[in-house]
Amino acid sequence: MRIALVGILSLAVVGGSLARAADLAAGKAKAELCTGCHGESAISQTENIPSLAGQPDQFIQWQLVFFRSGSRKSEQMQPIVEQINNDDIRNLGAYFASLAPPKAAQPDDNPDLSQKGAQAVAGRRCASCHTDTFAGTKAVARIAGQREEYLLKALHEYKSGVRSGGGMAAMADVAYPLSEEEITALAHYLAHF
Structure with missing residues (x-):
């Protein structure tokens, strides 16, 4: 219902x-x-x-x-x-x-973590839904320049199944196998993108 x-x-x-x-x-x-x-x-x-x-x-x-x-x-x-x-x-x-989107968090205080995040983004094919610039499109969220701790929270919620709503199935499939290190790297990279 x-x-x-x-x-x-x-x-x-x-x-x-x-x-x-x-x-x-x-x-x-x-x-x-x-x-x-x-x-x-x-x-x-x-x-x-x-x-x-x-x-x-x-x-x-x-x-x-x-x-x-x-x-x-x-x-x-x-x-x-x-x-x-x-x-x-x-x-x-x-x-x-x-409205103009937020600018990426600057400066990147951990470029090594961003490099790991870039690898995780490519491996998880994030751009296939969120676009190459991670600006989102239609019903898919903009994740570029988003607050880092919020991205961590969202990825944890998708991984655990707590978050539902649009894209839940796709995001759950992507987030469930992520390690804690990958989640941290993804959130850092995207916040600084």
Whole structure:
């Protein structure tokens, strides 16, 4: 039943975005709810909270639908998503996608770890979904320049099966066999990419 509900909501949100253009001004106004955690200009300064600036529109929309339906859990997000409707989701997706993404963490204080991360990225074929620049596309997340500790958290959640939502099956397959060293190297490399 929950899967059917998520599917219906997803079609209403993502499909509806083709019928109506998003309102960036409305998205910016609604994004004020997000600033406290996700930061000014949607670039997080808070540990374990992702930056949303530059994330693909559809990715943001899907994640909000997953949070709102309860298929993706977050105590912090639940009270927020209860306050938004489908138009808000469409507008937030477009607004966050319109923002300049965060710059990669500089300087790279551990180039050897980044080199191991580059090898892990190639071996796990991360670019096949996240693109060669790791900027994401459509419903696939931007991971380039994301907060390092958040990337660690996300990879651990995929590996353990705690995180669900779009891409779960693909990410679980990729993350499950990763060693702790590979997870650390991947997160470091992508944060500095």
